[in-house]
Amino acid sequence: MDARDLLRSVRMAGSARGRRTVAAAWRRERADARDLPRYGAERARVPGAAVRAEPMPGGGTVHFARSVLRVRVAAGGAVFCGWDGAAPEPSYALAGPSTWSPAPGLADGGCPAADPRALLEPDQGGWRVVSERVTVRVSAHGAVEFRTPGGRLLRRELPPRWWDPAGAAEGTRGARWVQRSETPADARVYGLGGRAAGPRLAAGTYRLWNTDPGSPFEPGDDPLYITMPVQLLVSDAGCHLVFHDNTWDGRVTLRDGEEGAGSGHDRHGGCELRMDGGPLRYWVVAGTPSRVLAGWTALTGRPALPPRWALGHQHARWGFGSGQEVRRVAAGYREHGLPLSALHLDIDHFDGHRVFTVDRARFPDLPGLAHDLGEQGVRLVSVVGPAVKREPGLAAYDGGRAVDAFVRDARGREVRGTVWPGEAVFPDFTDPAVRAWWGGLYAERLAQGFAGVRHDMNEPVSFAAFGEPTLPRSARHALEGAGGDHRQAHNVYGLAMAAAGYQGLRELRPEQRPFLVSRSGWAGMQRYGGTWSGDVATGWAGLRASLALVLGLGLCGVPYSGPDVGGFTGSPSPELYLRWFQLGAYLPFFRTHSAIDAGPREPWEFGPEVLEHARAALAERARLLPYLDTLAHVAHRTGAPYVRPLWWNSPGDRALRDCGDAFLLGDSLLVAPVLEPGVTMRAVRLPRGLWYDTATGEAHRGRTRVRLAAPQGRIPVLARAGAVLPVAGEGGAVELEAWAPRRDRSGGGVLFTGDPDGWGRPRMERFVSRWADGAVLVEQDGGEEPGYAVRVRGAGS
Numbered sequence: 001m002d003a004r005d006l007l008r009s010v011r012m013a014g015s016a017r018g019r020r021t022v023a024a025a026w027r028r029e030r031a032d033a034r035d036l037p038r039y040g041a042e043r044a045r046v047p048g049a050a051v052r053a054e055p056m057p058g059g060g061t062v063h064f065a066r067s068v069l070r071v072r073v074a075a076g077g078a079v080f081c082g083w084d085g086a087a088p089e090p091s092y093a094l095a096g097p098s099t100w101s102p103a104p105g106l107a108d109g110g111c112p113a114a115d116p117r118a119l120l121e122p123d124q125g126g127w128r129v130v131s132e133r134v135t136v137r138v139s140a141h142g143a144v145e146f147r148t149p150g151g152r153l154l155r156r157e158l159p160p161r162w163w164d165p166a167g168a169a170e171g172t173r174g175a176r177w178v179q180r181s182e183t184p185a186d187a188r189v190y191g192l193g194g195r196a197a198g199p200r201l202a203a204g205t206y207r208l209w210n211t212d213p214g215s216p217f218e219p220g221d222d223p224l225y226i227t228m229p230v231q232l233l234v235s236d237a238g239c240h241l242v243f244h245d246n247t248w249d250g251r252v253t254l255r256d257g258e259e260g261a262g263s264g265h266d267r268h269g270g271c272e273l274r275m276d277g278g279p280l281r282y283w284v285v286a287g288t289p290s291r292v293l294a295g296w297t298a299l300t301g302r303p304a305l306p307p308r309w310a311l312g313h314q315h316a317r318w319g320f321g322s323g324q325e326v327r328r329v330a331a332g333y334r335e336h337g338l339p340l341s342a343l344h345l346d347i348d349h350f351d352g353h354r355v356f357t358v359d360r361a362r363f364p365d366l367p368g369l370a371h372d373l374g375e376q377g378v379r380l381v382s383v384v385g386p387a388v389k390r391e392p393g394l395a396a397y398d399g400g401r402a403v404d405a406f407v408r409d410a411r412g413r414e415v416r417g418t419v420w421p422g423e424a425v426f427p428d429f430t431d432p433a434v435r436a437w438w439g440g441l442y443a444e445r446l447a448q449g450f451a452g453v454r455h456d457m458n459e460p461v462s463f464a465a466f467g468e469p470t471l472p473r474s475a476r477h478a479l480e481g482a483g484g485d486h487r488q489a490h491n492v493y494g495l496a497m498a499a500a501g502y503q504g505l506r507e508l509r510p511e512q513r514p515f516l517v518s519r520s521g522w523a524g525m526q527r528y529g530g531t532w533s534g535d536v537a538t539g540w541a542g543l544r545a546s547l548a549l550v551l552g553l554g555l556c557g558v559p560y561s562g563p564d565v566g567g568f569t570g571s572p573s574p575e576l577y578l579r580w581f582q583l584g585a586y587l588p589f590f591r592t593h594s595a596i597d598a599g600p601r602e603p604w605e606f607g608p609e610v611l612e613h614a615r616a617a618l619a620e621r622a623r624l625l626p627y628l629d630t631l632a633h634v635a636h637r638t639g640a641p642y643v644r645p646l647w648w649n650s651p652g653d654r655a656l657r658d659c660g661d662a663f664l665l666g667d668s669l670l671v672a673p674v675l676e677p678g679v680t681m682r683a684v685r686l687p688r689g690l691w692y693d694t695a696t697g698e699a700h701r702g703r704t705r706v707r708l709a710a711p712q713g714r715i716p717v718l719a720r721a722g723a724v725l726p727v728a729g730e731g732g733a734v735e736l737e738a739w740a741p742r743r744d745r746s747g748g749g750v751l752f753t754g755d756p757d758g759w760g761r762p763r764m765e766r767f768v769s770r771w772a773d774g775a776v777l778v779e780q781d782g783g784e785e786p787g788y789a790v791r792v793r794g795a796g797s
Contacts, residue, residue: 020418025464035410035474039165047142058114073118086279093523152237185257185267187235193228199551203256216537240286250275297639301527305636308756312341319596322362353420370449379451387419417462429496431478439504452515458494494520502528530560538567554641562589571599583673585617626726633752668723672716690721722747740794746770
């Protein structure tokens with residue numbers, strides 16, 4: 001126990017909840033001391049010299065003196081490497097257990113078939129596997145290089161090192177290991193899940209352990225709720241993603257190429273990955289950014305398509321307090337002419353914070369409330385946490401005990417923690433039977449009238465006066481029948497809970513697409529829904545962290561996310577609230593939210609001027625809904641995030657790789673939010689092409705740095721020349737907003753229409769814009785006249 005832990009435990013000991021957290025922390029410490037394996041002495045091991053190689057479909061196996069490496073190119077171009085017999089499956093990142101929704105395009109079990117054209121063959125000093133998008137070279141001592149078809153180095157994995165427990169067989173999953181890599185000096189690294197200090201990750205160490213920070217976070221806080229061993233790198237040589245498929249605790253240390261030793265072509269950046277155990281296996285996907293995300297989400301599952309209403313503005317508060325207060329807030333939105341799509345109820349609507357219950361005194365008719373709000377176009381969303389109060393007679397607890405649902409310790413006893421309802425137990429979502437049972441519990445939420453769910457506290461959290469606020473590492477989990485402990489299950493706990501909730505909602509309400517956002521998760525979580533920032537601090541630093549999180553998660557394959565607009569705690573100034581609100585209006589998940597003791601988040605609470613400007617932001621959000629809905633369908637089909645870094649279409653532009661204060665919304669819009677106080681002008685470097693200021697119509701050439709007006713009432717938004725955007729016109733009818741292409745170029749756009757909330761096959765329409773007889777002409781793909789009103793903007797050049 002360090003000094004901070006001691007102070008925290010003393011401070012908490014004065015309350016009943018505090019005493020429970022002290023007891024829970026001591027139980028966790030004792031259980032781990034008693035039940036975790038004691039390995040004692042360890043022996044270091046490296047692969048040694050190569051002995052022989054065996055060609056296999058898609059690649060082959062190289063045998064070394066003390067290890068074995070399998071290289072396999074999958075159909076689609078992703079490359080798998082596994083040491084010591086590690087295979088692609090079983091994997092929580094891939095489609096995984098058969099009870100989960102399979103990822104589109106994956107073979108049974110989740111792993112794509114091998115590419116028969118890729119073969120292991122001798123090479124100078126080793127072997128190589130040549131595929132369409134990458135060449136893999138394996139040295140005689142275990143180094144693995146990935147090069148472009150033109151021979152440029154993307155990354156070099158140096159021979160790994162293991163620390164095997166003495167007396168254990170080689171390849172023991174409890175062995176610690178480290179792998180170091182070298183990358184081009186100009187490479188920039190993104191990803192690793194939700195990181196507040198991004199989107200570009202600076203040199204330093206990042207932990208791979210999903211963590212509730214316990215207090216509002218800012219850019220310097222790490223780790224947070226979603227960590228993933230997923231890195232996306234961009235360099236002059238090209239773009240690639242590397243994913244180490246290992247759920248254990250670990251640390252990634254990035255080294256900046258500019259700070260490395262050497263000079264000229266010898267300079268390089270790099271990474272060191274240290275894992276506390278588990279398999280050493282990884283995937284590499286190379287290509288353009290769009291191809292990399294398409295390949296990654298083909299491997300791990302395409303993003304779930306949210307219902308269209310989930311793209312509107314949503315409002316939440318921890319502490320609504322009563323059904324009357326919910327009605328008051330909804331009425332305020334109507335009275336002020338502000339569109340509202342959903343209201344979120346937090347734990348205060350439960351009976352004593354017990355999940356799957358309702359406080360009947362404060363919410364006497366929740367179904368009636370949901371019905372009345374639904375008549376006004378407002379849905380209710382319920383928080384759902386994994387902790388079940390340990391209380392005989394409580395339906396969720398009794399039902400869970402009947403199916404042996406709860407996590408147990410090494411001696412077979414239920415693991416007890418402390419969360420909001422008091423002493424609690426935790427379902428083991430790594431057991432298919434438990435997922436099926438838990439998914440059935442959502443029938444109660446649907447019966448109360450809820451349209452969707454928000455999973456919270458699912459890192460998982462157990463309050464602790466000292467140490468880590470989670471379950472004992474020695475706690476036992478099913479892990480799909482393989483068995484194991486919390487060291488393996490912790491990082492995928494939220495992912496497995498999301499799988500349970502998503503599948504349950506699909507079965508209970510098969511005609512509608514589920515709405516589910518989860519605070520925690522892991523690689524592949526996009527199959528089941530999206531996420532939000534968690535408890536971001538109220539302040540300008542928290543605002544900057546909000547954008548970093550959305551960009552970074554999108555590059556890990558999770559495109560639907562957004563922050564708590566206004567910050568989770570505290571009272572934002574009118575200026576800060578408005579700038580946060582304006583940013584949120586262009587992010588996929590647009591929701592205001594605050595803590596129970598924080599200030600209000602309703603726009604009218606910040607004065608008439610802020611209200612006027614917030615109304616304008618909401619009107620623009622409503623106008624762009626057809627475009628946002630189209631981006632959701634594009635993400636569902638290709639994995640491309642709605643919110644993209646400025647280098648997305650120009651990865652060779654080094655100046656754009658470090659730009660984290662502006663973003664592309666799809667391919668057509670560039671958004672430059674205001675992230676500092678007192679700013680009325682914004683400087684931004686534009687990607688290649690011609691860009692129009694959507695407020696003034698002024699044209700700006702790309703590959704230049706421009707200064708744009710950012711008055712209090714709006715943030716700068718630019719449209720790409722040639723873009724054809726679907727927008728909502730009068731009465732909500734879809735119109736096409738066409739921005740004039742350059743005189744010697746053409747442009748275009750796409751529109752998805754169809755079933756807004758169900759599973760009906762959408763209709764996709766493509767449009768082309770070009771100059772003809774001195775005017776801009778917009779045609780449907782094939783030369784037909786569009787069936788929509790067209791408005792041309794921009795003068796062209």
